[in-house]
Amino acid sequence: MKKTAIITGASRGIGKAIAVALAAEGYHLALFCHNNIEMLNQLASDLKKEYKVEVYTYQGDISDSSFVIDSCKDALAKLGQVDVLVNNAGIAHIGLLTDMSVEQWNTMVNTNLSPLFYTAKVVVPSMVNKKSGNIINISSMWGTVGASCEVAYSATKGGVNSFTKALAKELAPNNIAVNAITCGVVDTDMNGMLSADEKAELAEEIPIGRFCQPEEIAETILGIIKAPSYMTGQIIGVDGGYI
Template sequence: MKKTALITGASRGIGRAIAIELAKNGYHLALFCHSNIDMLNALAEELGKKYIVEVYTYCGDISDYGFTIPACEDALEKLGQIDVLINNAGVAHLGLLTCMSVDEWEHVINTNLSAVFYTSKTIAPSMIRRKSGDIINISSMWGSVGASCEVAYSASKGGVNSFTKAFAKELAPNGVAVNAITCGVVDTDMNGQLSDDEKAELAEEIPVGRFCKPEEIAQTVLSIINAPFYMTGQIIGVDGGYI
């Protein structure tokens, strides 16, 4: 049977790794990015040829429901169904809360949390009708414990975690699973502002002794998809033992 997935934030880092992992396992894809459409189209072409899957690309601001909802509807129409929704797109903001502008706050909250509502509201009804589907939200360990100088990011990811637990309870009677992955420090561009010395110091604090690889998050996504349906509403930590 045809398997399909929609992935936000798919041009780089974790989202890109998830796209590759799912294409490798026969999934037809709808991939979203904010601005790197050339990079995303190149990935789509590569995956389509290598794994013989359909790949559709969308470029726009995921925090804007005026873009996100119609784009999700189009992806649903083109693919025929969405079996797996991966809410991965996210932004960070480093700095004191008292120095943060209202626009900066809204950008983080709308990108990291409101977008999860937009995509889920659009895609979930078709999953409910089929009584099958997986929604996997890519969150952060800071959503569980909070990080100094990352209040907005921590709040948004804490919201994602609560959203996951609550929505899982709504959808469980209809055969749809909702889970989240709370990532630790992943080796992506989001951590690119750190110097080599800062990265080395941070890695020493992680029991595993290194940053997580995006491919490890992608492998976790696949394991959740393949898990028994009874596993729903879970916040799954992949942080190398940090938290």
């Protein structure tokens, strides 16, 4: 049977790794990005060629409700159904809370938290219709314990965790699983501002002794999808033992 997925923030890093992993499993995809449409289109072309799957791409601001809702509706129409929704897009902000502008705070909330509502608003009715589906939200370990100088980021990811647990309870009667992955330090461009020395120092603080690779998050996604639907409302830590 046809398997389909929507992935936000898919042009690079974790989102790209998830797209590759799902395509390899035969999933037809709708991929979203903010700026890197050339990169995303190249990924789509590569996945179509290698795995013989349909791949549709969308570029726009994930904080824009109209863009997200209209694009998800288009993706749903083209794919025919959505079996898996991965909310991966997000941004970080490092600095003292008192130095953060109101605009920066609103951008953080509108980018990291609100899109979960926008995507679910479109996708959930179709999942309810067929009484199955998987919604997986990419969160952070800081959403569980908080991080100094990352208050806004921690708050939005804490919101992602609560959103996940609440929606899981709401959708459980319809056999739809909703889970989140709280990532540790992943080797992506988001950590590109760190120097080599800073990365080495940070890696020493992680019990496993290294950064997580995006492909490991993608493997976790596959595990969640293949798990029994009884596993829902879970906040799954993939942080190398950090927390």
